[in-house]
Amino acid sequence: MKSNQQKQSKNPAQRLLSSSLLCALLSTAFSAGAADTLAARQEIGSADALIRSLVSQHANPNSNANARVAGSDDIAINKNQQFDNDITDYHFKDGVLSVSGKARGVANSTFYLKGTAKNLHGYLIKRDQKKAYEYSTDAKGIVSVTEVPISKVIPDLDEGWLKATTVNNLAGAIHPVYSTMALRQARHIGPYNNEDVTKLESKPGSAWVFYLNHSAVMSGTTPLNGVTKENMYRAWQIVADQYSMYNINITTNPAVYNAAKSANILRTGVINFVNQDGRSNAPLSSFGTTSAGTLYRNPSSGFDYGYGIGMTAAHEVGHQMGMNHDRGGSGGEYFEGIAAYQWGPIMGNYWMGANWASSRWTWSKGEYSTASNFEDDLRIMNVNESIPYVADDNPSGKNLAVDAAGNISPSTNFGQIEKTGDTDTFNFTVTGNGKLDLKIDPIEYFGMLDVDAKIYNSANTLVASSNKAVNRSAEFIGLNLSAGNYRLVIAGGAEGTPSNGFSNYSSLGYYGMKGSLVGSTPPVDVMLTSGVGLANQSASTGAWKYYAIDVPAGKTSVVFNINGANGDADLYSQLSVKPTTAAYKCKSDGATSIETCTVNAPAAGRYYLGVYAYSAFNTLTVKATVN
Structure with missing residues (x-):
């Protein structure tokens, strides 16, 4: 069945769907007059039948709401207003369901359900009544509903906890400092540069989208309440x-979210900024539905709006992805981190690191000694929510880009550690007595990376290593290297013990x-300017001439061309290494010395241009243009 969404109509004949899957909830255990104690587990039928019931209702919204649905295992639709739900958003495709709505007649309520016939899961939340109900599926495919503490479904509700925890920690808070190497190597890296904060995207084109809906705290493209655009950018x-x-696009653009939601709501999530003060919160495992988290506008109290709201958003989105609090230590429900290493879990008490200059807040699987939550956060997002990792940007090694003067620039020498245990290798050659001065910085503003770097020689012997303690960078200062080939290996670091x-x-x-790097092999004859x-370039038959140009991230194309009136010059280009007639990004090898080739959507890095003299040429002009 194609993806659909059911929206509320003013026509009574088109009123919102009444969910049949809640019929069996209405036993005396859940009646309006029942005791306040948590109710026992109630089976409500097979997941397959419930899905078919919802599909039938969506196809026939005007059918008799009290009729039995054919093939529904005798599950009847009960109209008791206590648990009758309105469905505002509906998606069913390839056997996977997502529905969202609220309890009919209960304004401050949320209902969402998602999954397959093997595993339907969701919640009904009645905030004013402080009640919540969990839908789960057993090994036999039977769905049941159980009343659960509302704190299980919305973990962050205690307003007093926020005030008590933050009042003494925010004075003199230390904000992260942008690395001088943060030069837009990716869209989210580097200081604010006058971007339209209503159209930010971290990974344009991804089918997975999380929408930061800040429309309530904006007037067009201008933030309200004296908040700056830079604050909104940082959040x-x-x-x-x-x-x-x-590979998920974090965006502030509603058009991007709406398009992704229409294509597959199960790959989307949303959190709403609100223009009032309060305790931010989010419903557990609501990613893949339209049930949104809530980010309140709170006084900065030492954290600017961007830093404080950004950390809170990362934490609440974590709940929407299915993660609970990382507990333990003196922090109880919210682990307070380990001050000696300035580290803590983002699903713990990230406020406690306000005065840590080099703080790192990361995902966790409960490795610290006082942990009581052993959920594997990365697995939850990748496996449970089916969000893919980004592709490895350095699967088999690259050449370290060193210019003719021996300079190593972060605009062409950067990368990403994407998975636990990932390593990136950069190769370089020293021709005489060499000396390396190199610093390797994490370049994300509120990043998780602690850099570990090692240098090996051609015999695979470790020459040097660096992982600066409670600093997150690695550095080699005045490292003397003899002639030979070397590998720089960068990995995610660790400190102390797990x-x-x-x-x-x-x-x-x-x-x-x-x-x-002094004493390195000169990589090219000439560095080109776009x-x-x-x-006046020339070469004899069978000779190569090499040139290079550095291409920053985010460019649309790089065009190489040569123009000469004599001989037969052929054109080849390659990323990171010199091209050959067998290995190249693009080539042009016609019968003259007038050749052009283009690399579209080029990856950032140094591109080498090789001109091969199939027959001798002179007075040749070489050019590269970055668009």
């Missing part, structure tokens, strides 16, 4: 940082490199 940026290892410190489990994110032709 979005922090969420993008925390989820950057996944029980008292942190492992590399969630040491993930982007890094950049800056420094110099759009500027280099004239």
Whole structure:
């Protein structure tokens, strides 16, 4: 069945769907006069039958609401107003269901259900009554409903906890500092640069989308309440940082969200900024539905709006992804982190790190000694919610980009550690007595990466290593290297022990490199400037001439061309290494010395242009243009 969404109509004949799957909830255990104690588990039929019932109702919204649905295992639709639900959003495709709505007649309520005939799961929440009900599916495919504490479904409700926890921690709070190497290597990296904050996207084109709906705290493109556009950018940026290892587009653009929701609501989520103060919260496991989290506008109290709201958003989105609090230590429900390593779980008490200059808040699987929640956060997002990791940007090694003067620039030397245990390799050659000065920084504003770097020689012997304690960077200063080939290997770092410190489990994110290498192999004859032709080039038959140009991230194309009146010059280009006639990104090898080739949507890095003299040429002009 094609994806559909049912929206409320003013015509009574088109009123919202009445959910038959709730009929069996209406036993005396759930009646309006029942005791306040949590009710026992109640079976309401097979998941397959409930799905077919909803499909039938969606196809025939005007059918008799009290009639039995054919093939529904005798599940009747009960009209008791206590548990009758209105469905406002509906999606059913390839056997997977997502419905959202509220309890009919209960304004401050939320209902959502998603899954397949093997595993339907969801909740009904009545906030004013402080009641919640969980739908779950057993191994036989039978769905049951159980009243549960509302704190299980909306973990962050205690207003007093926020005030008591933050009042003494926010004075003198230390905000993260952008690395000088943060140069837009990805869309979410680097300081605010006058972007339209209503159209931010971290991964444009991804089918997975999470929408930060800040329309209630904006007037057009201008934030309300004296909040700056830079604050709003940072709030979005922090969420993008925390989820950057996944192929999910964190966006503030409603058109992007609506398009993704129409295509497949199960790949989307939404959290709403609201223009009032309160305790931010989000319904558990509501990703894949339209049931939204809530971000309240609170006084900064030492955290600016962007930093405080951004951290809170990352935490609440975590709940929507299905993660509970990381508990333990003196923090109880919210683990307060380990001050000695300035580390804590983002699903714990991230406010406690307000005065840590090098704080790292990451996903967790309960490795610290006082943990009582052993959920694997990364697995929950990747497996339970089916959000894919981004592709490995360095699966088999790259050449370290070193210019003719020996400079190593972060605009062309950067990467991402995408998964636990991932490593990135950069190769380089020293021709004489060399010296390396190199710093490797995490470059995300509120990132998770702790950099570990090692250098090996051609015999695979470890030459040097660096993982600066409670600093997150790695650095090599005046490292003397003899002639030979070397590998720089970058990985997510760890400090202390997993029980008292942190492992590399969630040491993930982007890094950049800056420094110099004296005595390295000159990579090219000439560095080109975009759009500027280099004239009077010549070569004898069978010879190569090499050139290079650095291409930043986010460019649409790089065009290479040569123009000469004699001989036969052939054109080849390659990323990171010099091209050959067998290995290239693009080529042009016609019978003259007038050739052009283009690399569209180029990855950031150094592109090498090789000109091969099939027959001798002179007075040739070489040019590369980055668009």
